[in-house]
Amino acid sequence: MIRFENVSVTYDGVAEPTLRDVDFTVPEGELVLLAGPSGVGKSTLLGAVSGLVPHFTGGVLRGRVTVAGRDTRTHKPRELADVVGTVGQDPLSHFVTDTVEDELAYGMESLGLPPAVMRRRVEETLDLLGLAGLRDRPLATLSGGQQQRVAIGSVLTPHPRVLVLDEPTSALDPAAAEEVLAVLLRLVHDLGTTVLLAEHRLERVLQYADQVALLPAAGAAPLLGAPADVMAVSPVFPPVVDLGRLAGWSPLPLTVRDARRRAADLRERLAAVASSPSSPSAPSASSAASSASPAEARSLGVRRGGVQALRDVSLTVAPGETIALMGRNGAGKSTLLNAFVGLVVPSAGTVRVGGAVPHRTSPRDLVRRVGLVPQEPRDLLYADTVAAECAAADRDARATPGACRALVSELLPGIADDTHPRDLSEGQRLTLALAVVLAARPPLLLLDEPTRGLDYAAKARLVAVLRGLAAAGHAIVLATHDVELAAELAHRVVLLAEGEVIADGPTAEVVVSSPSFAPQVTKILAPQEWLTVAQVRRALR
Amino acid sequence: MADRRSQPQLHPGAWWLWALGLGAAATRTTNPLLLGLLLTVSAYVVTVCRPDTPWSRSYSAFLKLALAVLVVRLVFVVVLGSPIPGTHVLVTLPEVPLPHWAQGIRLGGAVTAEGLLFALYDGLRLATLLVCVGAANALASPSRLLKALPGALYETGVAVVVALTFAPNLIADVHRLRAARRLRGRPDRGLRGLLQVGLPVLEGALERSVALAAAMDARGYGRTADVPAPVRRTTAVLTLGGLLGVCAGTYGLLTAAGGTYGLPVLLAGAVAALAGLRLGGRRSARTRYRPDRWTPRACLTAASGVAVAALLIMAATADPAALNPGVVPLTAPALPLWPAAAVLVALLPAFVHKEPS
Numbered sequence: 001m002i003r004f005e006n007v008s009v010t011y012d013g014v015a016e017p018t019l020r021d022v023d024f025t026v027p028e029g030e031l032v033l034l035a036g037p038s039g040v041g042k043s044t045l046l047g048a049v050s051g052l053v054p055h056f057t058g059g060v061l062r063g064r065v066t067v068a069g070r071d072t073r074t075h076k077p078r079e080l081a082d083v084v085g086t087v088g089q090d091p092l093s094h095f096v097t098d099t100v101e102d103e104l105a106y107g108m109e110s111l112g113l114p115p116a117v118m119r120r121r122v123e124e125t126l127d128l129l130g131l132a133g134l135r136d137r138p139l140a141t142l143s144g145g146q147q148q149r150v151a152i153g154s155v156l157t158p159h160p161r162v163l164v165l166d167e168p169t170s171a172l173d174p175a176a177a178e179e180v181l182a183v184l185l186r187l188v189h190d191l192g193t194t195v196l197l198a199e200h201r202l203e204r205v206l207q208y209a210d211q212v213a214l215l216p217a218a219g220a221a222p223l224l225g226a227p228a229d230v231m232a233v234s235p236v237f238p239p240v241v242d243l244g245r246l247a248g249w250s251p252l253p254l255t256v257r258d259a260r261r262r263a264a265d266l267r268e269r270l271a272a273v274a275s276s277p278s279s280p281s282a283p284s285a286s287s288a289a290s291s292a293s294p295a296e297a298r299s300l301g302v303r304r305g306g307v308q309a310l311r312d313v314s315l316t317v318a319p320g321e322t323i324a325l326m327g328r329n330g331a332g333k334s335t336l337l338n339a340f341v342g343l344v345v346p347s348a349g350t351v352r353v354g355g356a357v358p359h360r361t362s363p364r365d366l367v368r369r370v371g372l373v374p375q376e377p378r379d380l381l382y383a384d385t386v387a388a389e390c391a392a393a394d395r396d397a398r399a400t401p402g403a404c405r406a407l408v409s410e411l412l413p414g415i416a417d418d419t420h421p422r423d424l425s426e427g428q429r430l431t432l433a434l435a436v437v438l439a440a441r442p443p444l445l446l447l448d449e450p451t452r453g454l455d456y457a458a459k460a461r462l463v464a465v466l467r468g469l470a471a472a473g474h475a476i477v478l479a480t481h482d483v484e485l486a487a488e489l490a491h492r493v494v495l496l497a498e499g500e501v502i503a504d505g506p507t508a509e510v511v512v513s514s515p516s517f518a519p520q521v522t523k524i525l526a527p528q529e530w531l532t533v534a535q536v537r538r539a540l541r
Numbered sequence: 542m543a544d545r546r547s548q549p550q551l552h553p554g555a556w557w558l559w560a561l562g563l564g565a566a567a568t569r570t571t572n573p574l575l576l577g578l579l580l581t582v583s584a585y586v587v588t589v590c591r592p593d594t595p596w597s598r599s600y601s602a603f604l605k606l607a608l609a610v611l612v613v614r615l616v617f618v619v620v621l622g623s624p625i626p627g628t629h630v631l632v633t634l635p636e637v638p639l640p641h642w643a644q645g646i647r648l649g650g651a652v653t654a655e656g657l658l659f660a661l662y663d664g665l666r667l668a669t670l671l672v673c674v675g676a677a678n679a680l681a682s683p684s685r686l687l688k689a690l691p692g693a694l695y696e697t698g699v700a701v702v703v704a705l706t707f708a709p710n711l712i713a714d715v716h717r718l719r720a721a722r723r724l725r726g727r728p729d730r731g732l733r734g735l736l737q738v739g740l741p742v743l744e745g746a747l748e749r750s751v752a753l754a755a756a757m758d759a760r761g762y763g764r765t766a767d768v769p770a771p772v773r774r775t776t777a778v779l780t781l782g783g784l785l786g787v788c789a790g791t792y793g794l795l796t797a798a799g800g801t802y803g804l805p806v807l808l809a810g811a812v813a814a815l816a817g818l819r820l821g822g823r824r825s826a827r828t829r830y831r832p833d834r835w836t837p838r839a840c841l842t843a844a845s846g847v848a849v850a851a852l853l854i855m856a857a858t859a860d861p862a863a864l865n866p867g868v869v870p871l872t873a874p875a876l877p878l879w880p881a882a883a884v885l886v887a888l889l890p891a892f893v894h895k896e897p898s
Binding site for chain 2: 050051052055056076077078079080081082084086088090093094095096097098099101102105106107108109110111112113114115118119122138140154155158338341342343362363364366367371372374376378379380382392393396397436437440
């Protein structure tokens with residue numbers, strides 16, 4: 001269905017080709033997962049299928065890409081629109097119209113399908129994706145998972161034979177991700193659609209893939225094969241594969257179910273060596289006066305635009321403690337973080353950060369008490385170069401000149417002074433924003449969705465950095481959908497739903513009992529309460 | 542859940558014609574009672590008929606804008622004085638002496654009841670016009686109206702729709718980036734803050750447009766059908782010739798000498814241009830999903846608006862005194878009966894907009 005013949009892509013102004021010697025075929029009706037570290041050209045490869053590379057992005061494509069027998073060299077993206085449906089990372093930037101129903105019809109209108117066919121397909125797609133109740137809703141009012149489903153629906157209505165998706169679940173909470181993947185699976189099974197998708201969070205997708213195409217490193221030739229075979233050599237792998245490698249299982253398990261069946265003797269060994277897992281122990285709960293705590297919210301309520309975003313939330317953060325805020329998209333996680341930095345004003349209750357009321361404190365004083373790395377770290381960066389950014393951060397924080405640059409060198413070795421922040425990778429940009437925030441040495445550090453778009457290596461580096469900060473006494477609060485990250489880092493997990501705290505306790509207790517928030521290792525080794533592969537590795541040593 | 546679209550919405554053109562008819566009627570009168578009646582009628586229809594979309598909430602914004610226009614008009618009269626000769630002095634402000642080159646401009650001085658009243662009538666007329674445009678916005682969003690454009694203008698229409706959805710995104714970006722300044726320890730208020738986020742906001746907007754352009758391209762935007770060369774040439778000739786004809790005809794109508802050829806040339810030009818547009822539509826292979834139709838109810842709605850405009854124009858020529866009550870000497874305006882009845886015709890859509898269930 002999709003055929004790459006000796007394809008290499010070189011962008012203008014870049015010496016090395018981004019893709020080299022790509023030569024494989026995706027058969028009809030398969031779900032193929034494209035895996036690999038950041039920056040190896042996954043998006044470029046996906047773009048080549050829809051013809052956007054090179055027709056839209058520029059650059060030179062050597063070799064030949066054919067989709068359903070059409071050569072992308074002679075067919076522009078718009079002429080492939082009836083066979084390829086493409087959904088990018090951000091569904092909002094994909095929408096042309098403003099309501100769900102119009103958006104579903106847009107692609108068919110461009111192709112000139114007869115009105116009766118359009119009407120029927122819109123109704124079918126609404127049912128297929130469970131969107132019937134939302135048909136008149138403006139797109140901007142939908143949740144992340146709903147938007148992603150509409151985006152998929154909007155490319156499905158012309159009945160493409162190939163669907164190309166770039167990180168369809170990155171921005172979604174675990175339940176919404178399941179929802180989107182269930183739809184994709186149904187398309188593959190029932191309609192015989194060929195799906196090619198790239199995803200960093202392999203633990204969510206790997207079990208559904210028929211084949212995995214691995215791009216091991218920038219410019220390296222891809223490897224296509226059965227998921228278990230590819231995972232045996234892959235530099236990126238989900239926790240279930242990590243555990244399988246640790247236990248020496250062959251073939252490697254790809255699903256929690258596979259792994260559980262083989263894990264009986266591992267569970268026995270673990271029960272023998274350690275009576276209870278050494279979970280990240282919380283710092284000794286100090287009975288210090290509450291004024292000394294880095295952050296405290298008492299029966300906090302926030303109303304925004306007629307919606308009760310937070311209701312009666314009480315939370316105290318102790319020094320050196322790491323808290324993971326979890327919950328659905330729109331549960332109020334970001335609002336709570338914003339309340340701690342004074343970006344939203346509470347409508348009820350109080351919030352204190354290091355004894356001060358955030359929204360009444362001047363920004364200059366506030367940065368010394370609390371730092372927030374927003375969901376889009378780029379929002380924090382203004383300057384043209386890393387060096388200028390660091391100098392500005394030192395001035396803003398009234399720190400000794402060079403303090404921020406020293407932090408950058410420590411967290412992110414090998415970044416040149418004159419690099420433009422835009423040219424950094426997602427992970428590097430996040431680390432730069434973190435360094436900028438840390439220049440003021442705030443005792444409380446807040447991170448909103450820090451692992452979005454990060455590969456496993458970048459995530460591991462971030463975990464190491466944050467552990468170091470927590471050990472140095474920084475209190476850390478992170479809002480995240482990434483259960484594996486929470487399991488690695490957090491001492492405590494706070495679950496939010498509809499603006500209310502529905503669970504608050506040690507990580508092991510909270511996540512173990514929840515089917516959607518439990519990490520893979522927990523599911524495999526239940527009823528023992530292990531959270532991460534690292535814990536198991538330490539126990540077995 | 543009952544599906545709202547099972548109740549098809551009226552053609553957006555009908556609502557715009559209705560609202561513009563009311564607006565045109567408002568320009569014919571300064572009688573505050575008639576203007577008040579127009580405002581009430583339009584507000585009633587909006588409350589009854591408006592759909593539940595973000596656009597329909599723009600009505601209150603237009604109301605505020607209209608109020609602001611009225612207030613500004615009054616403030617100008619108080620500060621700069623009014624050309625209306627009046628005898629009822631309400632208050633005398635200290636007059637600022639101006640140099641001789643500013644002759645004819647006055648700052649401060651006497652504020653008369655007549656001047657204020659005249660300004661109030663005049664401002665109210667403008668405010669009513671604005672509220673009528675707001676009503677059209679609330680009842681049928683401009684983007685729905687653009688969808689009804691002929692095929693040849695479709696691509697322009699999409700560009701306008703995209704631009705319309707862009708403004709709210711841009712404002713959201715400005716808010717987000719100004720908030721981010723606070724996180725850097727910089728003041729998040731004030732003009733400087735706004736200027737410093739300018740570049741990142743523009744960068745973001747540009748990136749979003751590029752992403753949208755890519756998405757639209759991949760979804761088949763701009764696919765064209767093959768059109769034989771003679772048709773293409775005819776299209777070009779008709780469109781260009783028609784537009785030239787329209788220009789020449791308008792010129793003829795406006796100059797004294799061209800009274801005879803003006804109208805025919807204008808009409809011929811318009812017909813040729815329309816034919817060109819229609820032929821040009823063949824190039825686009827697009828079809829329409831659930832196009833809005835001119836149902837009898839839509840026609841009634843549009844006709845009621847046009848009727849109000851026509852009746853008030855007639856009334857204004859027949860009885861100008863009733864529609865433009867004098868302010869010198871001060872008199873209470875009276876409600877002219879049959880123009881008032883004519884305004885009530887605009888209530889028709891409120892009663893016909895729903896199918897009898």
